[in-house]
Amino acid sequence: MIVDQARYRDGQRTGCQDIHAELQAIRSHRRAEAEAENATPSSAAGGDGPDPTGSGAPSSDFLWVGLKDPSTETFDRVVGDQLHLHPLAVEDAVQGDQRPKLERYDGGYFAVLRPLRYLEDTQDIESGELMVFLEEDVLLTVRLGEATPLDGLRSRLEHEQPEALAQGPWGVFWAILDLIVDQYLDIEDRVQEDLEELEAGIFSADRRVTSEQIYRLKREVLEFKRAALPLQRAMRLLLGPSSPVPMEEMRLYYRDVADHLNLVIDNTESQSRLLSDMLSAHLAQLGVRQNEDMRRISAWVGIAALPTLVAGIYGMNFQVMPELTASVTVGGREVYYGYYLAIGFMLLICLGLYVVLHRAGWLGPSLTERLRAEQERDRQRRADARGGEPQRRSSAS
Structure with a gap:
């Protein structure tokens, strides 16, 4: 369906009832402007010929049409024969599931972008x-x-x-890229x-x-990388020697977007590596606990054996x-001590084995208990540091 359609001239919106007519x-x-420029004395005196965009300046008179989830029939009805859209680009726009890219076709460019949205609940x-x-003279966006x-x-x-609209389709395209990268x-x-x-939960005691x-x-970070990383190649094309962006001043704005995109990609790479390290550390902790x-x-089992x-x-x-049958006479009464001797011997060897195993660390505090104790010591050190700061200030004054 058509979300919105409008004609813009010098940054101002005008009505657009019929796309083809506009x-x-x-x-x-x-064409009238080009013919008028050709008729000027400078052109007749041997100038460089007609320049309908005004010395490389972008066209400020263009049409912006927005579509959402269109079908091939919608494209045919809206665009018709006025836009020479390549069938492969139309197929990509209808079917979707494309990597971010920027491709050149006869008469124009086709870009695929991957906007993202963060869901708070999940x-x-x-x-x-x-x-x-x-x-x-036209910008067509398909969502x-x-x-x-x-x-x-x-x-x-x-x-x-x-002023962005006054720069024509490439000014609007910059605004779209800037919005998406800021969203990144x-x-x-x-x-x-x-x-x-x-990261805090991995090394916590609970x-x-x-x-x-x-x-x-990690899977979400990979989804992030799939959206941002291919866009880097498109930005290099926009800033390269054969850049389609018509004005050098406008390329500065594109360069700013490219810098932000590079920052996003670098940080995402760091997050991906850190998550891999966190997963390894978590699995190692599970192995240590087991x-x-x-x-x-x-x-x-050894103590009981x-x-x-x-x-x-x-x-x-x-x-x-x-x-x-071992016995002693106590107070004229014969006492058999074999049972007590066996029980005492068993208790003695159990106690000795427990001491040996505890010193060896087999029966000491667990990893969870050690982490909890270390966290408690850290909290105590921070509390002592905060408590000692006013005293140091007062003594210094």
Whole structure:
């Protein structure tokens, strides 16, 4: 469907009831300007010939049409034969699922952009698609999906930045790129907050982070990279020696967008590497905790095995065992001490083995307990530092 359509001249919006009629009027006006320039004395005296855009300046009279989720029939009805859109570009715009790119076709350019949207409830990144057809006197934007940030852009340009509209289609295209890259920066800040929260949870004592959470955030970062990284090549084309941007001053604005995009890509690469390290650290901690659990189990099994061995020996029902009949006379009463001797021996070896295993670290504090103790010491050190700061200031004064 058609979202909006308007004709712009010198940054001001004018009515547009019929796309084809307005486009013909724009081109007729441009031809008239070219003919008038050809008729000037400077041209007749051997000038460089006609320049309908005014010494390389962009056209300030153009048509901006916005479509959303169009079909091939919609393209045929809206565009008709006035725009010479390449069938491959039209197919990409209708079907979607394209990588960000900038391609040149006869008479114009075709750009694919990937706007993103951060969902607060699920902490997911939703991707949309924005196709832009650029010609000298027309700009056609095609939105696919809901994550497209153009709802307020046209109104903002009309009321706050008419100078961008005065630069023609390439001025509007800069505004679109600037909006999308600024959106990337905002989403990157949100992802960084999620990453720092996960990083704190990995090394916390309550083990509140799972491998699934880390992998999920890494997947969102990869989605981010798929949107931003291919756009870097398109920006190099816009700033290269054969740049289609008509004015050097306008290229400065494109260069600023490219700088922001490079910053986004660098930070995203760092986040991806950090998430890989976090996942490795988390898995290593799980392995350490499992090893600690196995050592604890093995230690207690070893402690229980020795008294079991002693009890097994005395449970074999031999007729002659010296300790069974060993006795002493206490107060004229004969006391058999074999049972007490066996129990005491079992307790003694259990205690000795416990001391040995505890000193070896098999029965010491777990990793969780050590992390909790370390966090408590850190909090205490920070509290002591804050408490000592006023005293140092007062003594210094």
